Amino acid sequence: MGRIKEIPYHKKIRHLIWLVLTIFVLFGYSLQSVAGNAYLSIMMQTYATVSPPPVILEKGNCSGTTTVYTNKTSAVVTVQAPTNYSATFNYVLQIVNQVSDNWTINLQVYDNSSITRLSNAMISFDNGISSDQIIVSGGNLTKSQGEPCTLAGNATVNIVISSLQAAESGTSYLYIHLKIRVPDTSTYSLYVITFEIT
Amino acid sequence: MGMNPIKIRSMKALKLLGLLISSMIIATASAGVYYTLTMTSTISVATTDVRFINGTDAQAAGVQLGQKNTTVTLTNLKAYPNATYTYTDPIRLKNFAGTGSYKVSLKHVSISSGSTQFVFVNFTLQSPTKISLNYTYVGSSWNIPPETSQVTMNAGDVWSIVIQTKAKDGATSDSVTIQIAVDVE
Numbered sequence: 001m002g003r004i005k006e007i008p009y010h011k012k013i014r015h016l017i018w019l020v021l022t023i024f025v026l027f028g029y030s031l032q033s034v035a036g037n038a039y040l041s042i043m044m045q046t047y048a049t050v051s052p053p054p055v056i057l058e059k060g061n062c063s064g065t066t067t068v069y070t071n072k073t074s075a076v077v078t079v080q081a082p083t084n085y086s087a088t089f090n091y092v093l094q095i096v097n098q099v100s101d102n103w104t105i106n107l108q109v110y111d112n113s114s115i116t117r118l119s120n121a122m123i124s125f126d127n128g129i130s131s132d133q134i135i136v137s138g139g140n141l142t143k144s145q146g147e148p149c150t151l152a153g154n155a156t157v158n159i160v161i162s163s164l165q166a167a168e169s170g171t172s173y174l175y176i177h178l179k180i181r182v183p184d185t186s187t188y189s190l191y192v193i194t195f196e197i198t
Numbered sequence: 199m200g201m202n203p204i205k206i207r208s209m210k211a212l213k214l215l216g217l218l219i220s221s222m223i224i225a226t227a228s229a230g231v232y233y234t235l236t237m238t239s240t241i242s243v244a245t246t247d248v249r250f251i252n253g254t255d256a257q258a259a260g261v262q263l264g265q266k267n268t269t270v271t272l273t274n275l276k277a278y279p280n281a282t283y284t285y286t287d288p289i290r291l292k293n294f295a296g297t298g299s300y301k302v303s304l305k306h307v308s309i310s311s312g313s314t315q316f317v318f319v320n321f322t323l324q325s326p327t328k329i330s331l332n333y334t335y336v337g338s339s340w341n342i343p344p345e346t347s348q349v350t351m352n353a354g355d356v357w358s359i360v361i362q363t364k365a366k367d368g369a370t371s372d373s374v375t376i377q378i379a380v381d382v383e
Contacts, residue, residue, distance in 0.1 A: 007252050010207035017215055038383035040246055042268045043307065044289070047260075048275035050365040050372040070368045071279035186286035187258045189278055 060092040075122035081166035091158035107133040109144040111175040127158040247295035259288035277363035301348040309376040315372035317364040325349040
C-alpha cells in the first residue's frame, strides 16, 4: 500500500514566505503606476438681466385677426386668401421701435406647412421701408428671407401681405422669425410670427 | 533529550516570517516618510497658451478681460421675454501656442440663486465639434449641465463662444450670474 508523503511544516512556511514576497513585489509595482493629468481652468463669468424689449409688435389696422402675445415679442396673424382674386392686407402688424437706437431687421421663414395651395403671397415691410421679404409663388417658397433693412430710432414699420391668392381651400402656415439685429454686430433677437392663411 | 530537527527548522522559519513581516511594515512606513522628505516642487509663474480674446460682439455683451486674458466677465447680457437673444461672437478662445494642441472642455462652476424669470442661458463653443453648457430653468430651479466632452484645440485655433438667452413670457425684470470654467489640459 502506497504512503502519502507529508510536506514538512517548515517547507509550508517557506512557501508562505515566497507567496508573501510575491504579493509584496506585485503590490509595489502597482503603486508605482498611479498617474494623474495636469490641467488649468480659465474662468468666464456672465451677468444676464431680463429687460423689456426695445422693439415690440403691435396689431395692424386691417381685416383679419392678429393676436399679439404678452410682452409683444410674438404674434399670430390670420388672414383669408381668396380663390378668385388676389387680396392685400395693408397692414397686419406693426414693428415699433421704442428707443432711439437703430436696428437692422428682416424676416426669415423657419418652417411652413400646406403652402402648395397658395398661388401667390407676398409679405413686405412698408412705411419708411419698402422691401419684399417673403414670397410664395405657384405653391413654392421662392423667397424665404428678406434683405436686412434699417429700423430707425423711434420709428414704426408696417408688415403688409399682398397678392394673396389660393388655388384651393385649406389652411397654410408660414412660421417666420423677425430678426432684430444690433447694427454692425452679430447680436440679434428672434421674434416668432406665425401667419395662418385660411 | 534533544529537540526534533524538523521542529527546530519550523521554529527558524517562523522567526524568519516574523522578521519579514516586521521589515515589510518598517519598509512601508519608511517609504511613506521618504516620499514626503524627498519630494521637491518647483513652482514657476507661467501663462497658459489658451486665452480669451474679444469677439465682434464684445461691446454689446459688456466684455471685460482680466489680467493675462485668463479671466473674463460679461456684464451686459440681456434676455428678452419670449424671444431668443443671441450673441454670436461676444468672446473668443484662442490657442496662442506656436505648435502643439490642447484638450478643452467647458465646466459649470456656480450660478446665483433667486432668479426665476429665465427660460435658458446657453454657452456653445464653436469648435469643429461643438460643445455646450445649456442652463435651463425648469419648474422652480435651474438644471445644471454636466461637464462637456473634450475637444482638441490646435495651435492658432480661434473659436467664439456663442451665448443665447431667453426669458419667460411675461417676465419684466430678473438677473442671473453664471460662472463657467474652460478647462485646458
